[in-house]
Amino acid sequence: MKLGRLNHIGVATPSIADSIAYYRDIMGATTVGEPFDLPEQGVKVCFIDTPGQSGTEGTQIELIEPLGPESTLSGFLARNPLGGQHHVCYEVTDINEARAWFEGLGKHILGPTRIGAHGTPIFFLHPKDMMGVLTEIMETPREGSDWSN
Amino acid sequence: MKLGRLNHIGVATPSIADSIAYYRDIMGATTVGEPFDLPEQGVKVCFIDTPGQSGTEGTQIELIEPLGPESTLSGFLARNPLGGQHHVCYEVTDINEARAWFEGLGKHILGPTRIGAHGTPIFFLHPKDMMGVLTEIMETPREGSDWSN
Numbered sequence: 133m134k135l136g137r138l139n140h141i142g143v144a145t146p147s148i149a150d151s152i153a154y155y156r157d158i159m160g161a162t163t164v165g166e167p168f169d170l171p172e173q174g175v176k177v178c179f180i181d182t183p184g185q186s187g188t189e190g191t192q193i194e195l196i197e198p199l200g201p202e203s204t205l206s207g208f209l210a211r212n213p214l215g216g217q218h219h220v221c222y223e224v225t226d227i228n229e230a231r232a233w234f235e236g237l238g239k240h241i242l243g244p245t246r247i248g249a250h251g252t253p254i255f256f257l258h259p260k261d262m263m264g265v266l267t268e269i270m271e272t273p274r275e276g277s278d279w280s281n
Numbered sequence: 282m283k284l285g286r287l288n289h290i291g292v293a294t295p296s297i298a299d300s301i302a303y304y305r306d307i308m309g310a311t312t313v314g315e316p317f318d319l320p321e322q323g324v325k326v327c328f329i330d331t332p333g334q335s336g337t338e339g340t341q342i343e344l345i346e347p348l349g350p351e352s353t354l355s356g357f358l359a360r361n362p363l364g365g366q367h368h369v370c371y372e373v374t375d376i377n378e379a380r381a382w383f384e385g386l387g388k389h390i391l392g393p394t395r396i397g398a399h400g401t402p403i404f405f406l407h408p409k410d411m412m413g414v415l416t417e418i419m420e421t422p423r424e425g426s427d428w429s430n
Contacts, residue, residue, distance in 0.1 A: 264363035
């Protein structure tokens, strides 16, 4: 496997509304997405854009807030009530190849490959096998793709 | 302030040597810097490059390992023995303006402005004021600059 783009870092927050105000008013973010629910993951999501080099798109901040007390994120926020860094997400060109790669290495994959916040297939790898970092692998969005089948 | 480039994310590790092997052999990193000591911060540092969009430089992974038991990082690793996400670092064009901005907002700045791992001035902001995220602010490197005075 070849290391892909760091698409986003996931930042847990008890309140996406408060985080949006923070990134906009304190950190000076100019491009803030519309929050939306991702019920499969039990989270509400909002992307904050950061600038990349030479006018390109940089790594995004993915704000994630629990959708309810059953969310897997609730435990993280119980330990970190202010929120905090939750995961990192790297892009790959082929999600099936990437899954086979990590499976072949005996890495613990958390659940099936599913559709993530950017509408492309993703899976998560357990931090215990990834030097302590919860790691999401995401297929790079391509124009004209149809992931619904 | 305007949100700058996410220069790097800081990832704590008990062993930079093990992390280099992990990023190279498991994650497929192709550009791995030479590790070096940063005694002012009590850490050994190594940068892993990730690709940005359209051939640009992406956000780096800054591996940090305690230089000794007195390192401020030792407490983090005692709580997270495998390592884990430690901080994020955003670029600004003027470090003094940025410091004045955060001071004016009453944010808790950790120590004086000093020279960071990329050779430009940096400071850290306490996670309690930054939605739980330890945040480094770093002046963008410029050619021909002299930070020694």
